[in-house]
């Protein structure tokens with residue numbers, strides 16, 4: 001059994017002024033989550049990503065038992081988190097986007113109050129120490145910085161030694177050190193067997209931390225898998241500058257490229273072969289490729305590409321999402337070899353494309 005199972009989840013909010021297929025608004029309200037399915041294995045860190053308003057919080061709130069699904073089924077540790085809340089709540093920890101604790105209480109009072117309503121609670125000071133707030137116990141909540149508040153929220157979420165931990169944007173407002181500490185803490189929790197579902201806008205964080213992830217857009221999951229799998233679907237990038245006296249037309253024909261002045265950008269799903277072809281050509285021609293860089297796509301690039309594709313007028317949420325495999329990209333990249341890209345070869349593509357984002 002997986003720790004979290006989501007099948008065909010829909011969540012609809014009553015009433016909303018905007019209308020139209022892309023917004024998810026219908027005569028019966030607004031559908032913020034539209035047929036979402038995924039599962040999280042025990043002891044796994046799973047990241048739910050997406051642009052603002054994609055439906056992450058609306059999904060996580062259902063998993064936390066704070067809202068009932070409009071359709072579909074959700075199981076946390078085998079139970080319905082809404083209908084069987086009593087079985088689920090003591091075994092889960094929740095860090096909401098807004099903690100909402102009384103700001104006049106001190107950090108220690110808040111932690112103590114929370115421990116008082118939590119079964120098998122950690123001692124409050126222990127929870128504060130774990131998140132690095134041990135030295136701030138006497139400070140009023142209203143005097144904490146944004147990042148410190150997030151740490152306090154995290155301490156409270158950990159108080160019940162949860163088997164499943166929900167973290168909604170846990171590191172928002174934290175400085176780099178706080179983000180690093182939180183990432184380490186989450187890894188330690190995983191090592192102890194805790195299942196973690198988190199939402200975040202820090203893609204590097206997700207890439208480093210998550211065992212698997214899903215990217216949501218307009219209420220749907222449009223890409224999912226391990227970070228490596230999601231990134232592997234995006235083209236790699238080779239960039240370099242040609243010497244002034246070498247025209248782009250001379251580039252090998254199997255390496256179609258976007259050219260901007262002397263700067264050349266190649267996007268390819270066949271990094272090794274494209275690079276080999278390019279380097280062999282450069283050596284045989286005695287050409288130095290200045291500033292040569294070759295790298296795989298990052299999760300951030302994958303995310304931005306998916307987001308851009310989703311923002312195009314033709315890609316409403318009723319269409320299949322982008323990024324389900326090589327060759328289904330957005331047409332901004334250059335392919336290698338026969339017919340994998342939409343660009344023409346270097347000979348005709350020179351200067352015609354503006355997509356160089358080196």
Ligand SMILES: Nc1ncnc2c1ncn2[C@@H]1O[C@H](COP(=O)(O)OP(=O)(O)OP(=O)(O)O)[C@@H](O)[C@H]1O
Pocket residue numbers: 013014015016030032050051052053054055056057058059
């Ligand atoms: N109570 C509500 N009533 C009506 N619409 C809502 C309500 N709460 C959220 N929405 C809408 O549902 C959509 C999804 O919101 P949600 O908060 O789940 O997105 P999100 O992915 O968590 O975004 P963010 O990254 O900004 O937190 C948005 O369009 C939002 O405006």
